[in-house]
Amino acid sequence: MSLDGYIAGSDVTPRQPMGVGGERLHEWIFKGKTHIDGKILEEVVSSSGAVIVGGRTYAIAIDDAWGGASPFSMPAFVVTNQNPEKAISGFTYVPEGVTAALDKAKEVAGEKNIWLMGGASIAQSFIKAGLVDEIHIHIIPVLLCCGTLLFEQIGMKPIELERVKMEESSGATHIWFRVVR
Amino acid sequence: MSLDGYIAGSDVTPRQPMGVGGERLHEWIFKGKTHIDGKILEEVVSSSGAVIVGGRTYAIAIDDAWGGASPFSMPAFVVTNQNPEKAISGFTYVPEGVTAALDKAKEVAGEKNIWLMGGASIAQSFIKAGLVDEIHIHIIPVLLCCGTLLFEQIGMKPIELERVKMEESSGATHIWFRVVR
Numbered sequence: 623m624s625l626d627g628y629i630a631g632s633d634v635t636p637r638q639p640m641g642v643g644g645e646r647l648h649e650w651i652f653k654g655k656t657h658i659d660g661k662i663l664e665e666v667v668s669s670s671g672a673v674i675v676g677g678r679t680y681a682i683a684i685d686d687a688w689g690g691a692s693p694f695s696m697p698a699f700v701v702t703n704q705n706p707e708k709a710i711s712g713f714t715y716v717p718e719g720v721t722a723a724l725d726k727a728k729e730v731a732g733e734k735n736i737w738l739m740g741g742a743s744i745a746q747s748f749i750k751a752g753l754v755d756e757i758h759i760h761i762i763p764v765l766l767c768c769g770t771l772l773f774e775q776i777g778m779k780p781i782e783l784e785r786v787k788m789e790e791s792s793g794a795t796h797i798w799f800r801v802v803r
Numbered sequence: 804m805s806l807d808g809y810i811a812g813s814d815v816t817p818r819q820p821m822g823v824g825g826e827r828l829h830e831w832i833f834k835g836k837t838h839i840d841g842k843i844l845e846e847v848v849s850s851s852g853a854v855i856v857g858g859r860t861y862a863i864a865i866d867d868a869w870g871g872a873s874p875f876s877m878p879a880f881v882v883t884n885q886n887p888e889k890a891i892s893g894f895t896y897v898p899e900g901v902t903a904a905l906d907k908a909k910e911v912a913g914e915k916n917i918w919l920m921g922g923a924s925i926a927q928s929f930i931k932a933g934l935v936d937e938i939h940i941h942i943i944p945v946l947l948c949c950g951t952l953l954f955e956q957i958g959m960k961p962i963e964l965e966r967v968k969m970e971e972s973s974g975a976t977h978i979w980f981r982v983v984r
Contacts, residue, residue, distance in 0.1 A: 624961075625938075625940065625954070625980065626808065626953075626954035626957065627807065627808045627952075627954070646961065749946070757806075763964035763965055763980055764961055764962065764964055765930070765954055766961050767954075767958055767960060767961055767962070773807035773946055776807065776946055776948055778948060779948060780805075780824050780946060780947050781946040781948070782944070783806065783944035783946065784944055785971070788969075788971055790969055795966060797942075797976060
């Protein structure tokens with residue numbers, strides 16, 4: 623997330639999945655990855671038993687960014703009410719909504735976490751439904767100005783958090799929050 | 804700033820200058836202030852030779868929150884095109900806009916910083932005009948959901964930052980950024 627809250631630039635398309643200028647937000651993952659960043663990314667994968675992806679993110683990413691195959695080393699659940707033209711191995715399509723997707727993900731994740739990968743809209747739906755336990759934010763030192771806000775629509779009342787961990791790398795400030803209930 | 808980018812809740816009025824739920828964002832300054840927070844607040848004051856305030860913030864705060872007098876230990880410049888009914892000692896009213904306010908502030912600040920206190924609208928005007936050197940953010944562990952976004956209107960192109968310092972207290976995550984030109 624940029625300091626001003628964006629997780630993608632404007633005009634997200636399959637050819638430009640991060641939107642205008644949005645690649646800046648992933649530099650810490652790719653060209654500027656440090657040892658700390660790598661460890662954090664590996665922990666997401668090793669601690670998770672299933673991943674949930676929004677329908678729009680899936681549709682934008684699947685052909686180009688993901689090259690037509692699942693990029694995940696774990697079962698992935700896509701919350702979508704449009705059945706894809708062809709089902710792809712590694713993905714389960716869930717038309718019944720966020721709670722159903724979470725239930726299905728829990729069945730396979732065992733004791734491990736469910737990784738809610740994004741995009742913003744599905745993250746907001748999960749937050750609104752009170753289904754999020756932790757928020758791991760990677761703040762990138764840029765004001766992106768325009769694009770998709772991570773927390774644009776999260777309901778009408780404040781949600782208290784607790785900071786549980788923080789790490790700095792040269793490309794990002796990583797902060798882990800727990801949702802206080 | 805809340806994690807979702809708000810610096811005040813909705814419905815800001817003189818009687819409720821932080822808006823609905825907005826007091827939460829100032830708990831680290833008042834009821835939950837730690838030694839680290841105190842040091843950071845003191846540094847803002849000791850390093851600054853002048854402060855700039857937006858006209859709306861002034862109008863909201865002056866009678867109730869500030870009790871009719873300047874709360875600042877340094878000259879304060881109010882960017883406003885409405886001359887106040889009565890001038891108050893310690894304040895200079897600048898109708899000519901942000902650049903004029905900055906010039907006047909520089910005259911009295913000497914080698915010290917100019918502290919751009921807020922609100923959001925004046926901060927955005929200064930950012931848009933390329934007049935901001937550093938952004939000191941205090942991230943409060945809450946999703947406020949509603950209110951005034953700090954970075955809502957900062958122009959149409961990204962602004963690169965560099966994180967120069969970070970400190971954690973129990974109530975806030977303090978991050979200092981430098982604007983990269």
